[in-house]
Amino acid sequence: MDRRDFIKELGAMGLAEWAGVGAMAQAAAAPLRQLAASKGLLFGSCLALKYFVQSAVYQQLFLAQCDIATPEVHMKWNSLSNQPEVYAFGNADKFVAFCATNHIKVRGHTLVWRDELPAWATAQLTPGNGQAMMVDHIRKVAGHFAGKLYSWDVVNEVLDPGSHRPDGLRDSPWLQNVGADYIEQAFRATAAADPHALLVWNENYLELSNGFGSAKRTAMLNLLDRLLARGVPIHGVGLEAHLRGEQASALGDASYEAFLGELGRRGIKIFITELDVQDATFPADAGARDQAVAGIYSKFLTASLRQPAVRGVVTWGLADSFSWIAGYRPRKDGLPVRPLPFDANCQPKAAYYAIAETLESAPRRA
Numbered sequence: 001m002d003r004r005d006f007i008k009e010l011g012a013m014g015l016a017e018w019a020g021v022g023a024m025a026q027a028a029a030a031p032l033r034q035l036a037a038s039k040g041l042l043f044g045s046c047l048a049l050k051y052f053v054q055s056a057v058y059q060q061l062f063l064a065q066c067d068i069a070t071p072e073v074h075m076k077w078n079s080l081s082n083q084p085e086v087y088a089f090g091n092a093d094k095f096v097a098f099c100a101t102n103h104i105k106v107r108g109h110t111l112v113w114r115d116e117l118p119a120w121a122t123a124q125l126t127p128g129n130g131q132a133m134m135v136d137h138i139r140k141v142a143g144h145f146a147g148k149l150y151s152w153d154v155v156n157e158v159l160d161p162g163s164h165r166p167d168g169l170r171d172s173p174w175l176q177n178v179g180a181d182y183i184e185q186a187f188r189a190t191a192a193a194d195p196h197a198l199l200v201w202n203e204n205y206l207e208l209s210n211g212f213g214s215a216k217r218t219a220m221l222n223l224l225d226r227l228l229a230r231g232v233p234i235h236g237v238g239l240e241a242h243l244r245g246e247q248a249s250a251l252g253d254a255s256y257e258a259f260l261g262e263l264g265r266r267g268i269k270i271f272i273t274e275l276d277v278q279d280a281t282f283p284a285d286a287g288a289r290d291q292a293v294a295g296i297y298s299k300f301l302t303a304s305l306r307q308p309a310v311r312g313v314v315t316w317g318l319a320d321s322f323s324w325i326a327g328y329r330p331r332k333d334g335l336p337v338r339p340l341p342f343d344a345n346c347q348p349k350a351a352y353y354a355i356a357e358t359l360e361s362a363p364r365r366a
């Protein structure tokens, strides 16, 4: 595919205007955390400590680029407890200690999720003990890290328009065994266990301006209004933003910015929490693919960072060699995925420069 065909391809994806992004700033970009800090923003990534064992260069990259981090797996229920009443905080404690030593804020992830539950909990959960098990888990985990974390993803991925419920709630072990007010109970229990952490509702597909995304946005605003009116301590919303290359035209438009504005009007702090770009449908040519991926980062972050309520950007990994996308959505042609700002050798890609440019041109937060 030559450049002209590729530009036509980007045009079809609604990315032509972003095609050259990243090229300009090649020489100039400072570490992303520094560029973000200069605008009153946080920049960081998820992390699993095993990546540092596999690559000391990755540890250096992480320290250079990030001032906030999310444990990719260490604080999930199935990582903390594999038998009833027994919790092992070893890895999670090491993660928090590493971040504290390096002045990196920690986003706790995640207390109440339908996924990554230990087998014993799934087996034991009933409508009779659901509330007690949920609150007990929150007390144990949020209590253990009390005062040490910047924020908690208290609930994760709780909406699903496909459930056809009037409240838009996703069917889950928590909905079945605690009831529709499990979200309120989870936030109240977390606030009691750790009064210092920012309490966040983390959700997926809110970034999409299509039927599914819009239905989720409406369900979130309606439920948020009900919960805030009851004084439920919800301080922030996390947009996962696992972006799909083929959905570029459904990203970063006026309805998306209006949604962020609605959250901001309710006093909600917004975080981009799991940003990456799935390149499964992009051309095989690495250079062309990197440009397309960079175009998506630019389009999405330019629209997102225009909103003053957006306080931070967290990617779901920094370098392609440590991305969950390789397992979650590999390419049909078997080529390695390239969803993140740095390549497998921890070298900056067009996406890195695209992110740097959007941070450089973002309005400063008050």
Ligand code: XIL
Residues within 6 Å of the ligand: 072, 073, 156, 240, 274, 324
């Ligand atoms: C993923 C991790 O990246 C994988 O390593 C793990 O096997 C599965 O979970 N939404 C979330 C994240 O909230 O916690 C998920 O992380 C990706 C989707």
